[in-house]
Amino acid sequence: MTWMARWRPPLRLAARDAARHWVRSVLAVVLVSLPVAWLVSDTSLSGSMPTNGDVVLARIPEGAQAVLTATTADRHGPPMTQTPEGSTTGEWSGDGEPAGADELARLLPPENQLVQFWAYGQLLATTGTDLAPGEESSAGEHLVEDIDVAQLSTVVLLEAQAQGLPVLMPAVDVGSVPTDATQVVITSKLAGLLGLSVGDQMTFVAPHQVFGAGEFTDLALGEAVQDTQRGYRVVGVAEGDLPQAWALEGWLAAAAAAHPEGNAGNWLVVGEQPVTWDQTKALNRLYTVVISRHVLTHYPAKSELYPVEEKRGDVLADAVKAVTAAGLGALLVLFLITPAFTVSVDQSRRMLGMAAAAGASPRDLRRMLTAQGLVVGLVGGLLGSVLGVLVAVVTPLSSVLDTSGTPQIPDGAEGLVDLSVRFSWWTFVAAVGVGLLIGFVATAAAAWTASRLHPVDALKDRRAPRVRRAVLDSVFLGPAVLGAGVATAVLALTVVSSSSVSRLVGLLVAALVLVVTGLALVVRSVPALAARVVTRLPAGPRLALRDAADHPSRFVPAALAVLVTVCVASCLTVAVGSAVANDRILTGDVVGPGGLTLSVRQPISEGFDRLVLRDAVDTLAAELPVVGHESVYAVDEFSLFSEYPEDGGFIEPVRPQDLCPEGKIPSVGSTSRAGLPLRCEDGDPDQVGGGFLEQPWWLDGDFLVMGGDTMRASGLPGADKAAQTLDAGGVVVNDASLVSRRGTVQVAASQQVWGEAERGVELPGAFVHGLSPKYVVSPETARSFGVPLTYLGEYVVTDSGLSASQIARARDIIDEHTSLVVVGESQYQYPWGEHKRLIPVAVLVVLALVATTISLALAKTQVRRDMVTMHAVGASGSFLRRFVLTQAVVILAAGVPLGLACGLGLGAYQVTWLHEAALQEPEAVGWGVHGVRYYGPQNWLETVMLWPVQVTIVVSVVAVGLATALTVARPARRLVQRGID
């Protein structure tokens, strides 16, 4: 109990001091509580976020033990491996036959049953035929052309064996479940679109397929069922937002049985016995993927899982992010809180002196400050926990899911996944612990200062002489340490491919420590240096500069807090801008911001598709400022290469052969913008890449055909010049290296697909940055080379583009009107992607302002005595306000420019590091829209500073900081202590 007795006096004094300076104490508590609140809310939200396993588990139908997918992989290929969540490596589709029921059943618990199901998503539903329930017909390619568009919808049909259907389908709200293969249950969405109710007849149509992409099955099912239709009677309606239907095995099952090649088998395992991980691995040997309820709820030990090769690139990318985030976050918290306790020592000098005179040892003095820090930390931790819980409770988990990106909950499965927030007791223990730690660390410097106070000086409130040499040293030392930090960071970058991850992390941490120390020294020297250099300043600024120079323990943390917040905000902006820019380079776009495309979800024929899209345009024009539409085409590659090889010609841009040395190709980064110096890297010059355009799914992104007016309607940057090129019979490309200095593009062309290509044809050329298709020509140019065209869709023509809300409204209008049409918009409305990606930047700007305000408020308490003097010798109120304002200017002048430089540098460094990290995964080579290889999902090709956002950050911090300073700067009403003496 002796130690408690030792702590009692310091605790009592600390409590009294905290109560006396309650504003400072409350400020410190709030500052500690903010990071703790973030910790609690973030940990609770991320801890409650459904994992991939949760999402997958939710999608196993209730009543089923497991879902099996017997793939059509070549049985002699490499063995299949999978995660319990169902992720596999390699390609498992092919022309082989999947494992059959008997083979699968032998590896499963004998008590369980196997139930097969089939699903296909590229179907049309209609009320426009007179097919009787159960009646099928094979009507060739033109099944629905005579049907009114209003009587058509797309639909996903799921068929299952009798035991499986009740398990797979949702509860029927109206009507009953199917009892034979002529009956169907549909969703309320489909019923609404087609005006169907229980008892009505309807027909499902499988149009002629070029490609197939069913949601549950393989491409082959589309080919098996195409050009047929079947009548059904609606016996039930279930709640659902998507057009879906459920029936007993019949139409799809029969088609798959007739064409088993390439058709994967989908099975449910029903019964009481669980499917174990050992059984899963046994089924993997049959090239069957298993998602088992038991395995997901009894996750196998790591040693039992298939070995997974750790991706070095991912580890490196995570390393730089973790070091940056943890390091800067910790520094930010400390810089914000430390000044409060530094001022605390200053305000308590007399009290500390008296305590020392009364017999308190240096350790006791230290304890007084430490005790105050611990109490503030404890209260801040508790307050932060409460705030964190409040934030977590009021934040919808779904909104966090949107920003976190993973896991994606598929359409229709939202209600199946638990999205409630759960709290863990250890979170609160950790929160209070973090609060105590922050309180302790933030008071460490102040406690040390207190323990070194000379009692006589403290009693007389006299300051120790300034150590001028240290300030002068830091003028030279700061840049030297900063330089060493930058050199260490560059060294880490140069050895990224040859060093171990732990060594690289060590180098990064060392670089961060050196850079922050260097910045602290530079910041510390700024006011002293400025005061020496600018000697003819007016009294106010001179005083403010010297005040900052004389109180480094208050000024340096405050300026560093501003510096770090601006640095992180700026760095984050670079990261967001670069990520969006790289997405844009690698995936491209077919429409600019404010533009809109319409295409059919399921192509039927050019005439019918045009009819559907014209109807959609008319519907939009009734409500939105739509003035017309322009058609776009693609090369009919299916016709070209498969069915009519002798009829079509082709045209394709080729690179000048002397651009790069033999065996090398231009890097994507150097060809994504006009005028960049060309860089060459290893690659196959003949390799052609595929596009990444997601909508419409059947659009091949390589080659588009459109006239000048269509290009103008696209709203893409540079569309006008590109339109002129198209009208002049030229080629528009997305690879700047293809356009010669003469403004031409060399093309290989032939009237015969399989004939000898005629190289060296030169056409007028134009480059469009971020264009998804590799090249675009006009319909006239395409036809002149005999290229067969296929109709894709329409660009909506507007007077001056659509706003984001108008585009959202257009989606709603089409969604309510028909399921046949896909609305396309730019994926890159803004250079930062979506507005919400800038929320963290805004939060950091607010933090920078908080840092400035806190520092000024603390400075005001510290210079109160000087203000009294100035007031007494004739300083007016406006002079005192200008003085405090100048203090703010000094803090901002030291923090903001260095912070911006730090952020831009750190952002550029991070992008370069991530680029290098991506290069560490050569196995993850992909092909971008330029037909040039890239590495990994993010190649980080461009460093985009997003200057408008950077300027906004600086202007916001400076302008609002000064405005806040003006409020804080108001001199105290009673500068003269009134007494009766």
Next chain:
Amino acid sequence: MSQAPTPVLELRGVSRVHGRDAQAVDALVDMDLVLAAGEFVAVMGPSGSGKSTLLHLAGGLDAPTSGTVLVEGQDLGALSATGRAVLRRRSVGYVFQDFNLLPGLTAAENVAFPLELDGWSAHKARPVVRTVLSEVGVEDLADRRPEDMSGGQAQRVAIARALVGPRRLLLADEPTGALDSVTGTEIVQVLRSRADHGAAVLLVTHEPRFAAWADRTVFLRDGRVVDTTGPSDAAELLGTAAS
């Protein structure tokens, strides 16, 4: 018949009440005081007698509850806060017990501060500042910061700041309180010298030997003037001779 010169400081029926209702305390009650140019007046009295309140009112740092304060004929009650600040920087010099020099400025800069507030450039103020520093005997400290000075040196600089420019009223609130007796005497001699050169000096002090340097001494108790004496009276009354 020559017209009497305008008093530098004049208090007419000045009262100051601190607090309200039950907490109301009369700090100064119906006080009349006139200081002419070249007059050195000491104010004495026990703690709580209203000495500092008198100085605050005389310098326009506080406002009377009733009565009028005139500095060089200007009614402080008729001036705005800015007007009073201008008056302080041009007409009134303050000397504090704790010196209250601005720690961020050198001695010369501290002295130049009121001039700079009045729009003087540092360059223009320099010769004037040198002269004043020389007058109080600390010219060689011009470039030192307050923390590098002794108490006596700091107080001389503070007096120089109070004297600089055209100011004729010097208000000193126990300027010797933090000093040893020798240095204290030197400081009072400086004040006496300024009075001899035409400044009106109002000195608040607890020490009769310092008050003995004044032309007259005003004794306060409970906010009221209880006695006024000349220098010889004071010395006699207090049994202390001015040396």
